[in-house]
Amino acid sequence: MSDLPSRAVSEADYMLGRDGDGDDDAIGQTIMAELPVTISLPRKKDTDKTPQQTIDEFWSKFTTKAPGKATTVIPSNEYAERAARRSNKAVGTTTQASFEEAAAVCKAKVAKIVKECRRVNQKYRDPHFDLELDLKWGVRDTLEMLCNMQGEKAGSGFHPKSVKRVTDVFDVPKFYIDGPTANDVRQGRDGDCWLLAALCTLSNKPSLIERVCVARDEQVGVYGFVFHRDGEWISEIIDDKLFLTKPDFDESVLERLLWEDRERVDSEEQYRKAYQSGSGALYFAQCEHANETWLPLLEKAYAKAHGDYQAIEGGFTGEGIEDLTGGVTTELYAADILDKEYFWKEELMKVNDEFLFGCSTGMWGAVWGERKGIVELHAYSIMRAVEMDGKRLLLLKNPWGKFEWRGPWSDGSKEWTAEWLTKLDHKFGDDGNFWISYEDLLRKYQAFDRTRLFGPDWKITSIWTTVSVPWTLDYHDTYFKFSLAKTGPVVLVLSQLDTRYYRGLEGQYRFELNFRLHKEGEEDYVVRSIAPYRQTRSVNVELELEAGEYTVLIKVNATRDLGIIPIEEVIRNYARDRRDKLVAVGMSYVFPVYHPHGLRRGPDAHSKGKMVETKEEKEAKKAAEKRKADKEKEKLRKQEMLYDRDSHYLKVKAHQKLKEKKEKVKAKQKAKKAAKGATSEPQAGIEDKKVSETPAPEDKTSDAAQTGENTKAAPEIAVSTEPKVDDGASSSKPGESETKDDPSPEAKDVPPPATEAPEQAAEGEEPKTAPAPPSEPQKQPAEEEKEAESSDDESTISSVSDMTEREWDIRYRRRPRTPPPVAPQPQQATAEEEDEFESNPWNAVATVGLRVYYKVAEEDRDKEIVKLRVIRPNPYAKKGGGESESEGEEGEEKGKEGKTSKGLDVDDSAKDATLEGDRDQRRKSIMSSTRPAL
Incomplete structure (x- = not known):
């Protein structure tokens, strides 16, 4: 570290832009040459700020100035870019179309693999989800997800011992034995009871x-499955390898020694039959029948679709049913049911027809209560609902296949008679199936997952967008609009991306969704979504809507967990050591799903949220850039004019000083000669003639002294008492230099090179770079000699007090912008502490989509009943101009007015302050347009 200059810089020199050594170098230049740029002073508390200023400064640091989200996390993002370039227009289709397309693609994949394997006489081995390679080499990519928790290492607690194909585990393997049923389901060592409960529920409806x-x-050993994901169906291909609980006979010395403690006919074969044969040998899910295989293979395909077995631990039955059926799940709570009679007749009694139901208890997880055999924090399936002989009973299924309800109507309870056993076709046994009354169901279970199923008479239209979520919770400026051509039942679903598909890369923010439905022309909203406590993946509303135009305002609540590592750090942590896992998860994070016919209804994962500028937005952006350029040009023109006027004034003043100086020198010379006496009259005449005919040396160097260049002297400029005001039309720009080849009249007014701009006189404008103050003219040797001879006379240099007020103003505008440096003490030479909110600001960005399900008649199948679009604020639109949307333009003022009037909910306490008029008018603004939710 270099030392500071030892000389002190006076305040006057600093104000004049000098560094104290007699020349006119800008002080900032001297400092840059001698001060190290690494010096920073410790932060000092600003006691001059008001509390409001302190708060405003905090919020300015709290939120990032450039919100954004990573849409690609792996190098190869060609597919995501291609998806972003496609049309954003929402296309309506039947709910079955997506499934049929995904199924066709899946069948084509399986057929191609089968053909390939038969050609080389090899069974299929899945290179992207190879259990055997994973276990033998200890990679554990199929078992463990990427860890993104601070201070933790990846680990799942799964420890299977071997891997075998289905044909090596099952003696006579059958995919289905009497079809898939709830009694087949047995949970393994994975915590996916929610998924298995969903499968139990699906088994009640044929073909699901x-x-x-x-x-x-x-x-060949190849299986193809389809799952519903973010509003689209996807396909997944797996081989038939499965994890087992026991190691192979030859690979475990301990197991072999224990097994061979006595003589056996064929120890290895008996070991295989005892520990590695049948469903009971499997490490994860298994069927009740020893030779049935559909459940463990489906679970494996579902785990692969989400990355690994750990990724499917923990969840909700309703979400599992959605993923397996493409339905829409609503989270209901027993305490919130308004009409229990309606809930029984119109919902529970339609189980396995229009709805599927799951239930659970102990949702808060705070304490373990006594619920007579019902396991808390565990998912159950509602299999049947019957009303018979004045009794309302429901059949429930525990996916564990054991642990049942011990209250009324449980196995062996006093309520059972031979007649009731026959009517309900029930058999006692600890198989996980039990009956419970409707009253006890509402008393013992707190939450219900109701999934609406869609038949071929339903259509769907969807679109996605990305919103920056502010810390303050409010409805966003980005919203959805749709038009409904016919009155009918509608299901609105606002969803976010399913983060289970890319666990480890979900980021620090957790989002909760809400939306509000408005009808065009009505002041109040139609209905609001009810935010669920647990299932935050989506919210929905089902109601009857009249034909018309509707607006869906969205409200996203973000919570941040700093204990989670940001995405960019996770990528750095695993890019070297777990490349294959990072690529596999990254593909789910990024890549899209395509329509087989080339139409994009909505790409998968974060490529959905990529914004593609519309024609209107491009035009608005171009106009905004032009307005900005025009403004900068006007600002520059004003600065240049001010610069030219100031430079001209200083030149005139300098020329006047030089002229006065010459006259003083001549007067001194004449005075000296007069004092000595004229000894030779002709010689004196010759001397006077030389003085009069020869230009003063100052004239030749005046301009060069100002520009700092040894160039040819420009013609002498006219002297006036006031500087001439230039209109800027023919003035030269700063930085242009006089040249010998350009003796034009304009060249003589070229200002000196800019070192710092004069401060802009107009209020609110930033100063530009301006030249340093002109230095004193250089002295010729003859003149210096003459001045030396007259050193006892009056000084020829003007004092500072001779400067005019305007000269002081110009000097002030051209002063250095940095304060004079102070040499830091050794104990003060520490790095400035960085503000924690400035270094890691709020940057919550969510990708959300709206799906509109609507029922159509046969004759309306080919008609466009719903037109859906996203309206987002145009950052380039001129204030008071227009707001661009994906299908057109609307006035920005109109949008602002609508947003202001709809910004608060009716039960928001702050809404009272926004009401206008007298008491009756205020009451009318709340009551007149309110409509009940259906």
Whole structure:
């Protein structure tokens, strides 16, 4: 570290832009040459700020100035870019179309693999989800997800001992034995009871489970499944390898020694039959029948679709049913049911028809209460609902296959008679199936997952967008609009991306969704979504809507967990050591789903949120850039004019000083000669003639002294008492230099090179770079000699007090912008502490989508009933001009007015302050347009 200059810089020199050594170098230049740029002073508390200023400064640091989100996390993002370039227009289609397309793609994949394997006489081995390679080499990519928790390491607690194919585990393997049923389901060592409960629920409705597995070749060992994901169906291909609980006979010395403690006919074969044969040998889910295979293979396909077995631990039955059926799940709470009679007749009694139901208890997880055999924090399936002989009873299923309800109507309770056993076709046994009364169901279970199923008479239109979520919770400026051509039942679903598909890369923010529906022309909203406590993946509302135009305002609540590592750090942590895992998860994070016919209804994952500028937005952006350029040009013109006027004034003043100086020198010379006496009259005449005919040396160097260059002297400029005001039309710009080849009249007024701008006189404008103050003219040797001879006379240099007020103003505007440096003490030479909110600001960005389900008649199948679009604020639109949307333009003022009037909910305490008029008018503004939710 270099030392500071030892000389002190006076305040006067600093104000004049001098560094104290007699020349006119800008002080800032001297400092840059001698001060190290690494010096920073410790932060000092500003006691002059008001509390409001302190708060405003905090919020300015709290939120990032450039909100954004990573949409690609792996190098190869060609597919995501291609998806972003496609049309953002929402296309309506039947709810079955997406499934049929995904099923067709899945069948084509399986057929191609089968053909390939038969060609080389090899069974299929899945290179992207190879259990055997994973276990033998200890990679654990199929078992463990990427860890993104601070201070923790990846680990799942899963410890399978071996891997074998289905044909090596099952003696006579059958995918289905009497079809898939709830009694087949047995949970393994994975915490996916929610998924298995969903499968139990699906088994009540024929063909629901069968259509999930759309293609298979058991001899080759390849299976194709389809799952519903973010509003689209996707396909997944797996091989038939499964994890087992016991190691192979030859690979475990301990197991072999224990087994061979006595003589056996064939120890290895008996070991295999005892520990590695049948469903009971599997590490994860298993069927009740020893030779049935559909459940463990479906669970494996579902785990692969989400990355690994750990990723499917913990969840909700309703979400599992959505993923397996494409339905829409609503989270209901027993305490919130308004009409229990309606809930029984119109909802529970329609189980396995229009709805599927799951239930759970102990949702808060705070304490373990006594619920007579019902396991808390565990998912159950509602299999049947019957009303018979004045009794309302429901059949429930525990996916564990054991642990049942011990209250009224449980196995062996006093309520059972031979007649009731026959009517309900029930058999006692600890198999996980039990009956419970409607009253006890509402008393013992706190939450219900109701999934609406869609038949071929339903259509869907969807679109996605990305919003920056502020810390302050409010409805966003980005919203959805749709038009409904016919009155009918509608299901609105606002959803976010399913983060389970890319666990480890979900980021620090957790989002909760809400929306509000408005009808065009009505002041109050139609209905609001009810935010769920647990299932935050989506919110929905089901109601009857009249034909018309509707607006859906969205409200996203973000919470941040600093204990989670940001995405960019996770990528750095695993890019070297777990490349294959990072690529696999990154593909789910990024890549899209395509329509087979080339139409994009909505890409998958974060490529959905990529904004593609519309024609209107491009035009508005171009106009905004032009306005900005025009403004900067006008500002520059004013600065240049001010610069030219100031430079001209200083030149005139300098020229006047030089002229006065010459006259003083001549007067001194004449005075000296007069004092000595004229000894030779002709010689004196010759001297006077030389003085009069020869230009003063100052004239030749005046301009060069100002520009700092040894160039040819420009013609002498006219002297006036006031500087001439230039209109800027012919003035030269700073930085242009006089040249010998350009003796034009304009060249003589070229200002000196800019070192710092004069401060802009107009209020609110920033100063530009301006030249340093002109230095004193250089002295010729003859003149210096003459001045030396007259050193006892009056000084020829003007004092500072001779400067005019305007000269002081110009000097002030050209002063250095940095304060004079102070040499830091050794103990003060510490790095400035960085503000924690400035270094890691709030940057919550969510990708959300709206799906509109609507029922259509047969004759309306080919008609466009719903037109859906996203309206987002145009950052380039001129204030008071227009707001661009994906399908057109609307006035910005109109949008602002609508947003202001709809910004607060009716039960928001702050809404009272926004009401206008007298008491009756205020009451009318709340009551007149309110409509009940259906």
